[in-house]
Amino acid sequence: MMKIAVPHTANAWPVPPAEFHKRIFPWRMMHAPVVGPYLLGRHNALAGRGMCLSVVDRKKFRAEAQSVYEGILPDPGSRLLTWTWPRWIPLDRSARCFARFEWLERELRKSKFPTLLVWGREDEVFDHKTFATRFKELLPHAEGPELVTGRHFLQEDFGAEITEKINRFPDRIDGRQS
Numbered sequence: 001m002m003k004i005a006v007p008h009t010a011n012a013w014p015v016p017p018a019e020f021h022k023r024i025f026p027w028r029m030m031h032a033p034v035v036g037p038y039l040l041g042r043h044n045a046l047a048g049r050g051m052c053l054s055v056v057d058r059k060k061f062r063a064e065a066q067s068v069y070e071g072i073l074p075d076p077g078s079r080l081l082t083w084t085w086p087r088w089i090p091l092d093r094s095a096r097c098f099a100r101f102e103w104l105e106r107e108l109r110k111s112k113f114p115t116l117l118v119w120g121r122e123d124e125v126f127d128h129k130t131f132a133t134r135f136k137e138l139l140p141h142a143e144g145p146e147l148v149t150g151r152h153f154l155q156e157d158f159g160a161e162i163t164e165k166i167n168r169f170p171d172r173i174d175g176r177q178s
Contacts, residue, residue, distance in 0.1 A: 018125065018126060018131065020124045028091075047070045047073045054152035055156045056122055056149060056157045108135075112141065116143045116144055117136065117139075119146070122149070124152070125152040148162055
């Protein structure tokens with residue numbers, strides 16, 4: 001059996017946007033032509049401040065993981081994706097990439113791959129009421145959503161809990177576990 005894991009934020013749906021995407025700060029600021037690239041590219045705002053705000057246990061994240069994220073994004077050139085990708089997530093139907101997200105939804109509806117949806121209960125960026133529900137509509141055969149304690153960067157909140165759920169999933173669909 002083919003086994004695949006896809007991060008939940010690799011895909012997002014433009015309508016309806018989450019409340020987070022309607023706010024001036026921080027989301028709309030990232031879309032600003034000068035301010036977004038300046039903060040995210042020049043000042044490493046994503047690894048520096050954004051990631052810390054996107055986990056449940058900020059103290060633990062600062063002590064154990066933040067330096068790793070900052071270390072792999074040491075200069076503006078290495079941060080290019082962190083300030084360009086968020087700007088491609090459409091805020092409304094007039095966005096330049098709206099058609100790409102419509103295509104993504106059409107293609108996901110065709111998928112028959114066994115799927116497990118795992119979502120952070122405290123995620124504000126892609127809140128489970130909006131986005132996990134949308135994934136379930138697109139992939140009605142999917143298990144879940146399994147809500148776990150976590151914000152946007154689930155792996156930094158409760159990685160062991162998530163790993164356990166993911167590791168059990170192939171065994172269940174292979175019929176080895178109930």
